[in-house]
Amino acid sequence: MSPPNSGPPPLKRMIVPALFVGALFLVVFLRQPNGPEYSDQWVLTGQTMGTAFTVKIVVPSESGVSQDEVETVIRAAVDAVDSAMSTYQDDSELSRFNRHGTGPFDVSESMIEVVSEAQRVAELSAGAFDITVGPLVDAWGFGPDPVADPPAAETIAALLASGGFDKIDVDPERGTLVKADEAIRCDLSAIAKGYAVDRVARELVRLELTDFMVEIGGEVRASGRKTVSEAWRIGIERPEAGPGGLWSAVTLVDTAMATSGDYRNYYERDGVRISHTIDPRTGHPITHKLASVSVIHPSCMTADALATALSVLGPEDGRAMVEREGLAALFLIRAAGGGFEEWASDGWPSENTVRATGVEQGESE
Numbered sequence: 001m002s003p004p005n006s007g008p009p010p011l012k013r014m015i016v017p018a019l020f021v022g023a024l025f026l027v028v029f030l031r032q033p034n035g036p037e038y039s040d041q042w043v044l045t046g047q048t049m050g051t052a053f054t055v056k057i058v059v060p061s062e063s064g065v066s067q068d069e070v071e072t073v074i075r076a077a078v079d080a081v082d083s084a085m086s087t088y089q090d091d092s093e094l095s096r097f098n099r100h101g102t103g104p105f106d107v108s109e110s111m112i113e114v115v116s117e118a119q120r121v122a123e124l125s126a127g128a129f130d131i132t133v134g135p136l137v138d139a140w141g142f143g144p145d146p147v148a149d150p151p152a153a154e155t156i157a158a159l160l161a162s163g164g165f166d167k168i169d170v171d172p173e174r175g176t177l178v179k180a181d182e183a184i185r186c187d188l189s190a191i192a193k194g195y196a197v198d199r200v201a202r203e204l205v206r207l208e209l210t211d212f213m214v215e216i217g218g219e220v221r222a223s224g225r226k227t228v229s230e231a232w233r234i235g236i237e238r239p240e241a242g243p244g245g246l247w248s249a250v251t252l253v254d255t256a257m258a259t260s261g262d263y264r265n266y267y268e269r270d271g272v273r274i275s276h277t278i279d280p281r282t283g284h285p286i287t288h289k290l291a292s293v294s295v296i297h298p299s300c301m302t303a304d305a306l307a308t309a310l311s312v313l314g315p316e317d318g319r320a321m322v323e324r325e326g327l328a329a330l331f332l333i334r335a336a337g338g339g340f341e342e343w344a345s346d347g348w349p350s351e352n353t354v355r356a357t358g359v360e361q362g363e364s365e
């Protein structure tokens with residue numbers, strides 16, 4: 001996919017270079033002194049939804065579960081979300097809905113669950129989060145297909161007129177979605193990865209595994225502990241392009257965290273940063289100084305959607321929503337003289353957050 005002819009290859013290609021290209025699974029056994037009975041820590045990695053995932057599981061020695069079983073369960077869970085909610089697969093449930101007209105369209109329970117939550121966050125954020133932003137995302141060059149130039153003003157106006165989360169009706173009883181305008185096309189990229197994290201976690205608990213960390217494309221859920229004496233500590237990146245360092249590390253216990261930002265998935269055009277986060281109220285990419293938003297929430301799906309909603313709202317309006325809703329959020333804001341200013345809400349576990357000096361991404365030691 002190449003964004004508008006901006007000369008050099010788009011920076012977008014810098015997102016999360018696939019560290020294990022082609023490797024569906026890399027499994028590493030680490031013996032963990034986990035108390036009286038030793039246990040193994042399995043580290044499983046792979047590719048899904050155009051990004052990478054890592055699952056770290058502390059497997060008690062008496063656990064009867066096999067590594068094959070866990071691999072199969074994880075792969076099935078992420079593939080199920082990918083094949084339902086991808087706009088990169090023509091035959092996905094979402095792509096078929098996007099091509100459907102205005103009559104009721106039968107969907108799976110998981111689609112009802114995800115679109116219902118997307119609509120709730122859309123209401124909460126007064127439309128800053130809006131899954132009908134799909135055509136605008138594509139028009140600005142962040143969808144599956146290449147674009148030659150940024151969209152013209154009249155194109156943006158037309159796409160704004162046909163979009164709007166209020167034009168999607170979710171009917172959980174009938175298991176259907178209905179669009180009020182056949183031009184509506186939904187994009188679940190800002191919520192479905194978080195949903196996939198929750199889904200993998202549910203499957204691991206079903207296998208009676210309780211101490212694990214699941215991360216997909218930067219959305220994370222931590223369950224139980226890493227060892228008897230250590231909880232899971234998750235890194236928050238410095239919001240800078242390229243393999244960045246860590247800004248801080250936060251200890252998570254039985255909760256989830258999602259981070260959204262404009263520092264990975266963007267390109268520059270005439271010296272202006274064009275972000276993949278689109279403001280559905282204007283049809284344009286965000287331009288404010290809020291570089292990264294992290295949200296902690298019991299649901300990774302909700303954290304994922306809230307992080308994008310707050311990224312759209314920006315530092316002031318985002319902070320107002322955080323305080324109104326009592327959210328646990330961390331903002332990293334570009335400072336005038338360079339660097340970043342940090343704002344953490346009252347609900348953010350500042351006592352469990354340390355400014356990191358390390359470089360490692362994802363889970364920090």
Ligand code: FAD
Binds near residue numbers: 049082083218261312
């Ligand atoms: P987030 O902030 O979490 O999400 C930003 C994304 O949400 C934007 O890229 C845009 O798509 C959308 N968005 C922008 N503004 C808004 C808004 N105001 N409201 C709601 N949504 C908005 N990428 C590939 O390159 N290849 C693939 O095969 C591929 N398959 C995918 C399959 C699935 C099921 C999903 C969900 C995504 C897939 N992607 C694929 C997309 C890739 O994973 C995204 O780049 C990634 O999801 C963006 O997440 P993020 O954490 O970077 O940003």
